[in-house]
């Protein structure tokens with residue numbers, strides 16, 4: 001993902017992405033980035049479809065270590 005930074009004389013520095021991080025298309029100059037990204041589905045970001053959980057969704061993220069670790 002790349003960004004374009006502009007600094008206006010009477011405002012702070014303004015940074016906007018130039019491409020969609022999900023589909024890679026280049027944004028039009030005045031295209032709303034949040035509206036474009038909101039139109040994508042979770043699958044576009046490598047996530048499960050909305051409302052679907054993995055079978056191991058309740059499993060602990062890390063194994064519990066018992067005893068002394070040397």
Ligand SMILES: [Zn+2]
Nearest residue numbers: 020022023024
């Ligand atoms: Zn996109």
